[in-house]
Amino acid sequence: MAAIELNGVEKSFGDVRALRGVDLTVEEGEVFGFLGPNGAGKSTTINVLLDFVRADSGTARVLGRDAHHDSVAVRERTGVLPEGFGVYSRLSAREHVEFAIDSKETDQNPEQLLERVGLGDAVDRNAGGFSTGMKQRLALAMALVGDPELLVLDEPSSGLDPNGARELREIVREEADDGTTVFFSSHILGQVEAVCDRVGIIRDGELVAVDSIDGLRDTVGSGSTLVVEVESLPDDAVDAVIALEGVDGVTADGNTLRVSCSDDAKTAVIGALEDGGAAVADFETKESSLEELFAAYTEER
Amino acid sequence: MSWRAVAEKDFRDAIRSRWLWALSGLFVLLFSTPGILRFYFGVGDVEGQEAEAAGGIVVLFIHMMKEMTALLVPIIAIVIAYAALTRERETGTMKLLLSLPHDRYEVVFGKLLGRSAVIAIPILVGFAVCGLFLLPAATGFAVGRYVGFAVLTALLGVVFVGISVGISAAANSQRQAMVGTVGTYVGFLAVWNPLTGELAEQSVDLVGSSERSRYLIELFLTLLNPMEAYKTLADSLVFESALQARQAAFGFFLFPDPAAIEALGDDLPIVFTDPFVVVYLLLWLVVPITIGMYVFERRDL
Known part of the structure; x- marks a missing residue:
């Protein structure tokens, strides 16, 4: 019951x-x-x-x-x-x-x-x-x-x-x-x-x-966000990342790239950036916080 | 038995406000003053024999008191009870109350009991103390009549608590409950009697009522006013017969209207006897509470 x-x-x-x-x-x-x-x-x-x-x-x-x-x-x-x-x-x-x-x-x-x-x-x-x-x-x-x-x-x-x-x-x-x-x-x-x-x-x-x-x-999406610092950012490289399987979204802000993706896709993302001519200086993985999750559900999309 | 928990809680809460104590004091003072003035200081003295003939000191007491109690007891009952449910709704205690397994009917009934105790106890205490003052001066202390008058006065208080709790249950706000109860009081006090006189007058013009019918209609409508029902029942304790008591409803103080006496004759229909008048008074206890319960049961908090 x-x-x-x-x-x-x-x-x-x-x-x-x-x-x-x-x-x-x-x-x-x-x-x-x-x-x-x-x-x-x-x-x-x-x-x-x-x-x-x-x-x-x-x-x-x-x-x-x-x-x-x-x-x-x-x-x-x-x-x-x-x-x-x-x-x-x-x-x-x-x-x-x-x-x-x-x-x-x-x-x-x-x-x-x-x-x-x-x-x-x-x-x-x-x-x-x-x-x-x-x-x-x-x-x-x-x-x-x-x-x-x-x-x-x-x-x-x-x-x-x-x-x-x-x-x-x-x-x-x-x-x-x-x-x-x-x-x-x-x-x-x-x-x-x-x-x-x-x-x-x-x-x-x-x-x-x-x-x-x-x-x-x-449900909200892949578990994490990959934050990548690159020395330069050719458009081709971004397109190559977007085209990858397991990638939900990419936002670029200057030389910082935020990629939300599944955990499996992380290596492929770094590889694609390197291949596309964007030299990776640094990267880190952030688990999407529950607050973001909650906001994603409750704010107008 | 859920109403019992509500009534107990309500009474416990009410007595903390010192209302009960202030009211008891007020009623003792109120009831005792005329007695003391009259019997110890001889204010408005009449010959002892006359008083005894009429049933002694109690009769005079009832005569003196009933006009004042008929005015005061209802308004005090209103002050005690008009906020019974609206206040709980406005302060949010109603949510605490209805989180517990109480039926809404039982909440209203419990409130009626709790607030009735708050008015009835001080009235009865006032009469008891006043009785002690009167006893030494008593030439004919008619205990039965005295107790009858005390119970009748307490009943008047309970009836107006009923009217007020009923209005409080049906009202949307504290303000509405106050306007509703005070408006009802003013209606009984100042509007009802002129209106009944007018209606009886109209009956003569419209359907050609006889002079007797005119007075009977007016008397009947007058008795439906709980304050008038109370006064005429008090008169029944004073006078030898219900007829005399009903006659006293016309006219002023101790001087009945001779035309009314003439028109009413010696024999009144059964609907004007004391038991019926008690029923009219009790209707004011039952009907407003029932309506209040009905509205309260169906509303959103």
């Missing part, structure tokens, strides 16, 4: 088409990174999963149940760290977690949960005085109540310092090792690549890619 199953989900707010037919399946036990620039439809997708907003068309199923009609049953087994939430400023951290415990009808120790998210020394403080990072930790503690089968984390790293982000990743890993499915959204690829089995990229309300990080790398 899939943990999350979206089929042709569409949602408009007035004239704005936030989701234009999203199809997505997240398997049970998977850690899934949901990526996209701000305003691409990440939160709207999550809001449909949680029944905060209702899809105009298409179906959304979570843990085998309809996300709208069976929403309470879905949320009984799901832990949520929502995006853009507020806390009850007059209630303490403990009272927040107790409210989640009462709501989920479980019998857990609020202090242990708060300890786990690093709020052990703020248990009885009013949440009104919390920093963004502390509020984020508090909501994470509430999300962990009842040992959920699915964790939905919407931009969980916002407001967290690097240390907090690392602790968050640890908790995600621990939960995943326990068999929990994790659905993790972010607009920063670096935050998901370390923990996610697969990622999906959304842009303008459409999923443009769903794959593992390695898979995405292959």
